[in-house]
Amino acid sequence: MQYRSTRGAAPVLDFRGATLAGLASDGGLYVPTRWPVLTRDEIAALAGLDYVETAVRVMAPFTAGTLDEGALRALCTAAYGRFAHTAITPLAQLDAQHWLLELFHGPTLAFKDVALQLLGLMFERFLSGGDTHLTVIGATSGDTGSAAIDALAGRANIDIFMLHPLGRVSDVQRRQMTTVLAPNVHNIAVEGNFDDAQALVKAMFNTPDFAQRFSLGAVNSINWARLMAQIVYYFYAATRLGAPDRAIAFSVPTGNFGDVFAGYVAAQMGLPIARLIVATNVNDILHRALAQGDYSVGTLTPTAAPSMDIQVSSNFERLLFDLGGRDGAATAAQMAGFEATRAMSLSPVQRAGAALFHSDRIDADDMATAIRWAHETCGQIIDPHTAIGLAAARRAGLGDVPVVTLATAHPAKFRDAVERASGIRPALPARIGDLFAREERYARLPATLAAVTDFIAAHARARP
Ligand SMILES: *Cc1c(COP(=O)(O)O)cnc(C)c1O
Numbered sequence: 001m002q003y004r005s006t007r008g009a010a011p012v013l014d015f016r017g018a019t020l021a022g023l024a025s026d027g028g029l030y031v032p033t034r035w036p037v038l039t040r041d042e043i044a045a046l047a048g049l050d051y052v053e054t055a056v057r058v059m060a061p062f063t064a065g066t067l068d069e070g071a072l073r074a075l076c077t078a079a080y081g082r083f084a085h086t087a088i089t090p091l092a093q094l095d096a097q098h099w100l101l102e103l104f105h106g107p108t109l110a111f112k113d114v115a116l117q118l119l120g121l122m123f124e125r126f127l128s129g130g131d132t133h134l135t136v137i138g139a140t141s142g143d144t145g146s147a148a149i150d151a152l153a154g155r156a157n158i159d160i161f162m163l164h165p166l167g168r169v170s171d172v173q174r175r176q177m178t179t180v181l182a183p184n185v186h187n188i189a190v191e192g193n194f195d196d197a198q199a200l201v202k203a204m205f206n207t208p209d210f211a212q213r214f215s216l217g218a219v220n221s222i223n224w225a226r227l228m229a230q231i232v233y234y235f236y237a238a239t240r241l242g243a244p245d246r247a248i249a250f251s252v253p254t255g256n257f258g259d260v261f262a263g264y265v266a267a268q269m270g271l272p273i274a275r276l277i278v279a280t281n282v283n284d285i286l287h288r289a290l291a292q293g294d295y296s297v298g299t300l301t302p303t304a305a306p307s308m309d310i311q312v313s314s315n316f317e318r319l320l321f322d323l324g325g326r327d328g329a330a331t332a333a334q335m336a337g338f339e340a341t342r343a344m345s346l347s348p349v350q351r352a353g354a355a356l357f358h359s360d361r362i363d364a365d366d367m368a369t370a371i372r373w374a375h376e377t378c379g380q381i382i383d384p385h386t387a388i389g390l391a392a393a394r395r396a397g398l399g400d401v402p403v404v405t406l407a408t409a410h411p412a413k414f415r416d417a418v419e420r421a422s423g424i425r426p427a428l429p430a431r432i433g434d435l436f437a438r439e440e441r442y443a444r445l446p447a448t449l450a451a452v453t454d455f456i457a458a459h460a461r462a463r464p
Contacts, residue, residue: 008328022218036061120151192447221258296343
């Protein structure tokens with residue numbers, strides 16, 4: 001499979017190249033040159049397969065030319081061997097129409113493990129045998145940082161530098177990052193907010209000498225391989241619930257539009273998806289875009305679902321590109337307009353093409369009601385992000401179509417918010433039970449480019 005940039009001006013790369021590059025050199029995002037399609041019989045055959053085998057069948061067309069099926073199977077077996085549930089992403093039935101797809105059984109308790117455990121192994125494989133070092137840098141408001149650190153700790157030829165805003169991630173989230181003491185893991189607490197941390201990372205990628213000297217790599221969802229790994233669980237869940245003979249709807253708590261875009265790809269590959277519900281919190285740029293065609297940046301409101309507190313959803317560009325006739329120059333122009341004015345309108349063609357999506361905006365009261373409903377009616381404790389998905393699912397009015405809400409985080413990860421909404425304090429699962437007894441290590445730095453690049457230069461192993 002070949003990959004091209006949404007902005008049309010970067011080199012076409014194979015799977016290995018696109019995975020190591022992260023962002024395309026023209027500022028766009030890599031997408032496959034075409035969507036592979038699974039036949040109805042191939043989809044029906046998935047119903048009898050376990051998660052790893054489903055993953056191999058779904059991802060093989062995307063990795064073709066870089067990884068054969070045997071290599072892909074070995075990577076998936078290793079990545080998903082660390083999950084605490086043998087089904088990897090089990091379904092839990094809530095009532096006659098609603099299911100939860102539990103994506104939080106990985107090592108760091110959020111769905112990001114599903115993709116990052118695999119990505120970590122792929123990075124290591126792609127770099128093995130050579131003398132190339134990859135320096136992964138990222139900014140996190142919580143879940144991506146811990147998942148990426150867990151996935152990359154101790155891996156050969158890779159250093160990871162993760163920036164988080166000092167004092168602004170939860171204790172559980174911080175400790176999941178800072179108690180990983182592997183020598184290739186470097187946590188940096190930036191004296192600023194998440195936007196400051198994110199801006200520093202962008203500035204480093206946009207400094208060509210620095211980016212080349214340290215071979216910078218990305219682990220956020222601009223990396224195609226992450227989205228690819230997330231397509232799998234849409235197939236896995238839908239085939240367990242009767243696909244391809246019946247269509248399933250999914251409700252997705254959405255921030256950067258990565259997870260729900262993976263559902264869109266599953267639909268392009270032939271999976272019968274009745275509807276994709278894009279559930280946002282009050283930071284509702286995606287709801288406004290899909291409901292009214294108005295993609296304009298508002299002011300950020302911090303909520304109890306911080307992983308969805310976004311201003312700009314990077315992966316939305318992939319959808320605009322695909323719906324706009326896959327015209328790189330047109331996407332580049334549309335994005336340039338957006339970057340200049342912080343606003344854009346979807347074209348009539350893009351709006352018509354987005355008919356698969358339904359969107360909703362869930363406020364703090366609706367979220368708390370959903371947490372209580374799941375507990376009182378179904379005996380399930382859910383986290384604030386999942387609750388936003390479930391609230392949107394319950395009021396989407398989809399008749400009797402089965403609706404699967406993606407449960408994106410374990411409730412213990414956000415136990416203060418869950419307790420405030422429901423009075424119940426979720427316990428930490430046994431696998432991280434000693435988190436508060438572990439030693440922490442991190443550097444505290446001012447939010448300046450010089451401070452951060454000096455630190456990286458002093459600690460990274462990559463050399464020209
Ligand atoms: C990252 C995250 C989301 C948002 O996913 P996107 O792919 O960015 O849309 C939702 N819930 C949780 C718990 C997350 O960690």
